[in-house]
Amino acid sequence: MIEFQHKQKDLGPNTVSFGLVSPLKIVFMGTPEFAVASLDALVKAGFTIVGVITAPDKPAGRGMKLTESAVKKYAVEHGLNVLQPEKLKNPEFLDELKALQADLQIVVAFRMLPEVVWNMPRLGTVNLHGSLLPQYRGAAPINWAVINGEKETGVTTFKLQHAIDTGDILLRDSFPIGENETAGEVHDKMKEIGAQLLVKTVKGLAENSLNPQPQASASEADLKHAPKIFTxxxxxxxxxxxxxxxxxxxxxxxxxxxxxxxxxxxxxxxxxxxxxxxxxxxxxxxxxxxxxxxxxxxxxxxxxxxxxxxxxxxxxxxxxxxxxxxxxxxx
The missing domain is CATH 3.10.25.10 (Formyl transferase, C-terminal domain)
Structure with a gap:
């Protein structure tokens, strides 16, 4: 078992030392405000963030001014290395990503990753999902949990694999949904709860103390899905x-x-x-x-x-x- 220590010594402000092992290097992938809470929690916990992958700047507003993602704004303010690939299979981007030599990648509210990306680090890639998997796999888990009148929801960390939102579960945490709470209010609670769960997950991976569990098998009739919201x-x-x-x-x-x-x-x-x-x-x-x-x-x-x-x-x-x-x- 790797001993986890909150030691920063001379390794910089965003570094955690693990016994005699080199500091765990993390690449973070995310775009919206929801993901910022997780990135901030990892930074404050002292982890080494060697790269932040986020969406390219996009024109927005009446003047169509180029707008940075919420994650990019945070990363730039904290002096983190930012990459903004148009395509995740672009050879130039893959070379840059490989050069970071990350031990672990973390995905929070980002796009689908090709296998060449999620399978690159030695510890794989961890995703934070806004539901109690296997329920509400898909793009809009918060919305559908509220639409369906659920009294409880939660967050799940799991290892990415081929099929979407089906990887082995690392940790889960649940919380109640109020009778009149909106998806926005659930979102704001969830991003903070999810950020703390993600920190626990990374610590557990560093300590080799987690026991990944396959997602419970359920018939299609018992599964509730969370597809994209349309008009x-x-x-x-x-x-x-x-x-x-x-x-x-x-x-x-x-x-x-x-x-x-x-x-x-x-x-x-x-x-x-x-x-x-x-x-x-x-x-x-x-x-x-x-x-x-x-x-x-x-x-x-x-x-x-x-x-x-x-x-x-x-x-x-x-x-x-x-x-x-x-x-x-x-x-």
């Missing part, structure tokens, strides 16, 4: 139950936003609550009907109750709470 996914069907519609709203908030139409314009709903009639009978209105007093509340009838809209955005307008919207809206 059709975001369209609200008020023929569904109030619970289902409420979960769709919070599962797509803040992005891309569940939507319906109002006076011929797209209306996005970002925050809602469930509202049920006093009697167990169906609402008098038909699903999709809008009910409002013009001052305090705005509701849509669903199959068994009402969706109470709390935060919304009408096409061409700013996002706002319901009361502010009603004060300025003319029917």
């Amino acid at each position: 059709e996914t975001s369209k609200i069907d008020f023929n569904k139950t109030t619970e289902e519609v409420h979960n769709l709203v919070r599962g797509l908030s803040p992005f891309p936003g569940a939507f319906t139409t109002m006076d011929g314009k797209t209306l996005k709903i970002y925050r809602s609550e469930k509202n049920y009639p006093d009697t167990p009978n169906m609402p008098a209105e038909k699903p999709g009907d809008l009910i409002t007093d013009g001052k305090q509340y705005l509701r849509f009838a669903c199959a068994d109750g009402y969706l109470e809209v709390k935060e919304l955005q009408l096409e061409g307008k700013k996002k706002m709470n319901t009361q502010d919207f009603l004060r300025g809206y003319r029917y």
Whole structure:
């Protein structure tokens, strides 16, 4: 077993020494804000980050100004070596990556890696995934867990292999999802919990104390998937139950936003609550009907109750709470 020591000696501010073994060299791969928390946790834990791989700068905004990824901004601010390959199989990039002589690669919210990349380090490549694998494999695990009304979710670290999100599990950590929590709120909790789990994972790999476990076998019928969110996914069907519609709203908030139409314009709903009639009978209105007093509340009838809209955005307008919207809206 390799003894893990929090010693920095003369090895630099981002280095951890492991007994008589050379410091573990890590290449980090990630792009969005979610990944920054993990990179920051690794840096603060003292690990040697020999390279940061992130997406190329892209034009954005009205002026189409080149914009850096959140991970690149952090890496540059902390003096880390950054690589931004257009293609991961590019021979020049592969030579640069190999020259870093990483012992371990870590992937957080990045693109798919070819085998020549994920199989390069001696300790392989570890991925941090935003679900309790094997459930919710795919691109949007946070969104789908909320859309499906899960009461619990979590994070998993695992070793990459050929099939997506199927590698041997290293560590997992779970946490509850509140009844009205949005995907954005779950995301913000998850990035911090995931960052700490990743630090534990790297320490365990350094100490050779982890026991990778194959993902539990489950029939296709028992697996819940997390595919990419499309426009059709975001369209609200008020023929569904109030619970289902409420979960769709919070599962797509803040992005891309569940939507319906109002006076011929797209209306996005970002925050809602469930509202049920006093009697167990169906609402008098038909699903999709809008009910409002013009001052305090705005509701849509669903199959068994009402969706109470709390935060919304009408096409061409700013996002706002319901009361502010009603004060300025003319029917």
